[in-house]
Each structure stands twice: as C-alpha cells, then as structure tokens.
Amino acid sequence: MLKTGRGAEAPPFLVMDVIAAANARASALPAGAPGILRMEVGQPSTGAPRGAAEAAIRALQAGAPMGYTEAFGLRSLRERISLHYATQYGAAIAPGRIAVTVGASGAFPLAFLAAFDPGDRVAMAAPFYPPYANILTALGMVPQLLPCDASTRFQPTLAMLEALDPRPEGLIVASPCNPAGTMLAPEDLQAIAQWCHANGVRLISDEIYHGLSYGMAESTAAGFSDSAIVINSFSKYFSMTGWRIGWMVLPEDLLRPVECLAQNMFISAPHVAQVAAEAAFDCRAELEANKAVYGRNRAALLAGLPAAGFDRLAEADGAFYLWADIGHLTNDSVAFAARMLAEAGIAATPGVDFDRARGACFLRFSYCGAEAEMAQAAPRLRAWLTPP
Numbered sequence: 001m002l003k004t005g006r007g008a009e010a011p012p013f014l015v016m017d018v019i020a021a022a023n024a025r026a027s028a029l030p031a032g033a034p035g036i037l038r039m040e041v042g043q044p045s046t047g048a049p050r051g052a053a054e055a056a057i058r059a060l061q062a063g064a065p066m067g068y069t070e071a072f073g074l075r076s077l078r079e080r081i082s083l084h085y086a087t088q089y090g091a092a093i094a095p096g097r098i099a100v101t102v103g104a105s106g107a108f109p110l111a112f113l114a115a116f117d118p119g120d121r122v123a124m125a126a127p128f129y130p131p132y133a134n135i136l137t138a139l140g141m142v143p144q145l146l147p148c149d150a151s152t153r154f155q156p157t158l159a160m161l162e163a164l165d166p167r168p169e170g171l172i173v174a175s176p177c178n179p180a181g182t183m184l185a186p187e188d189l190q191a192i193a194q195w196c197h198a199n200g201v202r203l204i205s206d207e208i209y210h211g212l213s214y215g216m217a218e219s220t221a222a223g224f225s226d227s228a229i230v231i232n233s234f235s236k237y238f239s240m241t242g243w244r245i246g247w248m249v250l251p252e253d254l255l256r257p258v259e260c261l262a263q264n265m266f267i268s269a270p271h272v273a274q275v276a277a278e279a280a281f282d283c284r285a286e287l288e289a290n291k292a293v294y295g296r297n298r299a300a301l302l303a304g305l306p307a308a309g310f311d312r313l314a315e316a317d318g319a320f321y322l323w324a325d326i327g328h329l330t331n332d333s334v335a336f337a338a339r340m341l342a343e344a345g346i347a348a349t350p351g352v353d354f355d356r357a358r359g360a361c362f363l364r365f366s367y368c369g370a371e372a373e374m375a376q377a378a379p380r381l382r383a384w385l386t387p388p
Contacts, residue, residue: 007138013130014353015041018337022347037373037380040347042178042320044239045370046290048276052240055279056272066271071262073100073269077278081247084281091223097250099258100269104208104233104246108135110265111229111248114257115170115202116141122170125156127323127354129178129206144168154180154314154323158191167199174206176213176318179354179364183317186219193224203228211237213318214295222249229254238280239290243273294320297367297374304378309385320368327361337363344384346377
C-alpha cells in the first residue's frame with residue numbers, strides 16, 4: 001500500500017460541508033418556495049467596494065501587465081497598510097515589516113512554518129477557528145487547547161497561560177474572535193502580548209475582523225509587542241473574500257524566513273487583487289455603510305433569537321457571528337443543524353467545527369447576509385421550534 005502523508009489526515013472544515021448541503025438544498029427547492037437563509041459562513045453579502053473594483057478595471061483596461069510582484073507585495077500597497085496602522089491605531093509599522101499574502105489563509109502556514117518546528121505546542125482558546133488547529137496538525141505541530149466559556153468571554157486569560165507547564169512555543173489569539181465574536185479589551189491584549197514576549201512564547205494575533213466591532217475599542221498586538229505576528233485580511237471588513245488578499249505584520253527576525261517561504265509556496269499574491277486592495281482603503285463611506293447593515297442584523301437577531309428559543313448567546317462584541325449554546329435543545333449540533341436546514345431552511349454551522357469536545361451543544365450563526373434575509377431568521381426559527 002502506498003504511503004500517505006500527515007496532511008492527508010487533516011479533518012474537514014465542516015462549514016464547507018454545510019455550504020455544499022445548503023447549495024444542494026437550495027437547488028432542489030420548488031419554484032416559489034421560501035429560499036434558504038445562509039447563516040453558515042462568514043461571506044459578506046456585500047461585494048468589493050466600488051472604488052476597489054473600478055481601480056482593478058482601470059488597471060486592466062490600461063494594459064497593466066499584472067504579473068508577479070515581489071513576494072511581499074506591491075510597495076505602494078505595503079505603504080498604504082503602514083499608513084493604516086498609523087491612523088487607525090497610532091502604531092508606527094514600517095512598510096518593510098508588512099507582507100501581502102494570499103488571504104489570511106495563506107498567511108497562517110507562513111507564520112507557523114517560520115515560527116515553529118514539528119512537535120512544538122501552540123496554544124489557543126477553544127472554541128477556535130478550525131484551520132488554526134488543522135493547519136498546525138498537518139505541519140506536525142501540536143494544538144494546545146485552552147477550554148474557554150462565557151466566564152472568560154471565550155477568550156484566554158493570563159491565569160490560563162501562567163498555568164501552562166511547560167510553556168507552549170506559541171499562542172494564537174483572535175479579537176474579535178470566530179466563532180464567539182468576543183474581543184479582548186486593549187489592556188488585556190497588551191498584558192497577553194507582554195507576557196508572551198517575556199516568556200519566549202511567539203504570539204500570533206488574528207485581527208481579520210478588525211473594523212467590525214460594536215462598542216469595544218480595537219487594538220493591535222503590533223502596537224504592544226515587536227515579537228508578535230499580526231495577520232489581517234481584506235475579506236471581512238473590506239468584503240473582498242474572493243480576491244484572496246491579506247497581510248501580515250512581521251517581527252524583524254522573521255522577515256527573511258517568511259519571505260523565502262512565500263517565494264517558494266506562493267510566489268506572490270494576485271497582482272490585480274493588490275491593486276484593488278490599495279484602492280479599498282479609500283472606500284470608507286461604503287464600507288461603513290456595509291458595517292451598519294451588519295449592525296442592524298446583529299441587533300435584530302440579539303432581540304429575536306431569545307424569543308425563538310436561542311437565549312444563550314455569547315457577547316457579540318465584533319465580527320459577524322453569534323455563538324449559541326443550544327444544550328437545552330440538543331446534544332448533537334450536527335444533526336440539529338441538518339434538521340434546521342431541511343425543515344426550517346436555515347443553514348448554520350455546528351459547534352463541533354470549532355470545539356470538538358464541547359461543540360455538540362453549540363451552533364454558530366453568521367449575520368453578514370442581506371438585511372432582508374437576516375430579518376426572516378428569528379421568526380422562521382420561532383415557527384420551527386414552537387409550531388402551533
């Protein structure tokens with residue numbers, strides 16, 4: 001029998017299976033039937049901002065070659081990202097420390113390979129974004145889960161980190177986080193960043209939902225630690241998922257290692273996407289209007305879901321997710337989500353995707369869909385769970 005590699009054992013990212021099931025269900029609906037409400041994936045219903053798309057069109061019409069760029073991306077885009085850190089956070093980040101990547105998804109393996117070796121332990125809060133653990137495992141590293149719940153706002157604490165023996169080689173934090181939508185207060189992120197630096201733990205801060213927060217101040221780990229790796233993306237706030245464009249802020253000691261890895265693994269991020277991404281920074285009015293839609297969706301669901309039977313929700317500080325404890329309704333979130341899709345026409349993601357130990361009693365709802373569709377969710381769920 002032929003050998004297969006460690007990567008062949010990577011578990012599925014279940015939300016992708018839910019997408020496929022929802023697509024199949026939608027295609028089988030009879031004409032005139034109510035549509036499927038898509039609440040399973042973090043796919044903004046809004047497209048790329050107009051100014052970003054027009055910049056790409058202009059560049060193509062002008063005959064720009066759209067070839068390979070430097071591995072770390074266009075200098076002008078890196079300078080624009082640097083300016084973003086100065087204006088948004090008051091953080092001085094040199095353009096030379098910024099790497100443009102093939103989405104945040106392309107940044108994670110670069111970060112993990114540059115910072116860690118096979119066998120190294122990388123801690124993270126549970127629940128967590130599934131590819132963190134899946135990519136680490138495929139690379140031979142060891143995810144070290146920190147069970148979190150509402151009492152810690154689904155975020156790691158210094159007490160948890162201090163209790164780890166031996167210390168992990170790395171820590172991943174996300175604020176706002178997926179799936180719970182909770183955030184670390186600036187002082188808490190600062191304390192964690194400083195603890196990591198003092199204890200030789202490489203911090204990786206996932207900040208891809210920055211721009212999508214509701215009342216709590218956002219802060220970047222790049223402002224608190226020169227040894228942290230920061231990962232961000234144009235997919236969420238900028239609504240550019242399919243453009244596959246993200247970035248990293250790197251510490252000095254990892255610049256050349258990540259550059260060499262990027263050269264070999266990706267060559268460069270798509271040139272045309274980089275042109276559009278640079279222009280996206282000048283589309284704030286449109287992007288804030290998108291955020292206002294998400295905010296109204298969030299408010300409607302926070303008001304309507306409890307009356308529909310989903311009354312145990314995490315504090316939704318940011319991103320565009322609601323993490324619902326459904327332990328009073330089921331202990332099998334996979335089966336529950338499948339029934340909800342089949343019977344209520346609502347697609348959501350089972351919690352086991354984000355927490356294999358406890359996720360059977362949780363469900364994640366995404367609310368970045370169209371406002372008219374999100375307004376139907378709570379009434380439809382209420383009718384499903386409490387039929388006449």
